[in-house]
Amino acid sequence: MPEQRTKPLLTVWYNTRCPVCDAGINRQKRRLIEAVKAGRIEFRDINLEPAALAGSGASLEDIRRRLHATDADGRLLVGADVAIAVWLTTPGEGWLAMVFGNPVALPLTRFAYDRFADLLYAWNRRKGRW
Template sequence: MPPHLTVYYNTRCPLCDAGIDWHRNKLLALVCAGTVEFRDVNEQPDALAHFGGSLDDIRRRLHATDEAGWLIVGTDVAIALWRLTPGQGWLAALSGNRVAVPVTRFAYDRFADLLFAWNRWSGRW
């Protein structure tokens, strides 16, 4: 059985919402089984406050908790989702290997910064 994963994402970001919607549809069996959950951070703005993250932190990058309650952030959430998503394991292996993950994290973080700035400029929150 795959590990439990609860993903917190921003529905007010059109790209984030579409990406999570795509994953939710691909992971429908795991969602129905309760193995993977997707939660809108705008409905639970302080859901991860005990980790010290602000609402803007969560809007900026994907956040998730695993079955042990550990916090996973950014690229590592994307890699975890790719590992679970049928047909996406190769992407997790390619971008999440020991050599590539620093580059993947850097690229993800820069893209997330730009997307966050665009959403704020567009008045989405």
């Protein structure tokens, strides 16, 4: 009987053309090697599948600007919420999710992430990384 692959608990979409994004995701992949091998988490390059999240209302440029992910139930996560979900999955990084994802800190975390993402997006555009 063929092996059935379960749907990942988290599928993260990111822009490999951004050196900062690519380095950050590669670091997480190394930390999550067993979860990736087991298919519990998946990291996908949006440049290879530019319309992948169009049905969720996310454009290619949206995903180049901020991390996007879908959870096992198909819910869309964006920006800081993706980082928090990845931290929750990463051994030894759950504390980051608790610190930055708690109800008091979360609005500030989202604000800071969005401002950093805006700056990074503008930098990548100036460098022609599309």
